[in-house]
Amino acid sequence: MHKVSEFSEMTGLSKETLRYYAEVKLLEPAYIDQKNNYRYYDDGSYFLAILLGKLRRFGFSIQEMISVMEDESFENLEVLLLEKREKIQMQIKDLKLQIKEIDDFVESGKEKNE
Structure with missing residues (x-):
């Protein structure tokens, strides 16, 4: 599991972007510690984060990105x-x-x- 700051460095997505993506249910943390509300991402989230970064770079809107993520097969x-x-x-x-x-x-x- 990776803290937000680590995950941000790994993926190139800012902490603010990760927070926003979680808020719009685009990329939610794998685990949220109930004691301190720290968010953690797992290795499975890494691929999705990289994909989202690419889609954003390609000019996809948030709604288009949500559509891609809802199609879990990426068909x-x-x-x-x-x-x-x-x-x-x-x-x-x-x-x-x-x-x-x-x-x-x-x-x-x-x-x-x-």
Whole structure:
């Protein structure tokens, strides 16, 4: 069993994030000491914490992360990841278009001033 501070260091998730994930029932401690309310995580929680960290890094919302965790078999995880990948690709395409529009706008202003 690992105390929150140890588990935070192991997983890269802040203590505040771990508290929040427990609050929204995303990643609950394996054990809570009733005497001092210290929370402890076990080795099984490690995989889930790493997965949650990755999902957050991939831009998953808390609700999307909850959906993944509710599917304990992780059967749909690949589909969700591929959908997220496609959304990111669309965002990149949209951002590139915005950059081009900005460049065109700046260029049109330069031409008028010359």
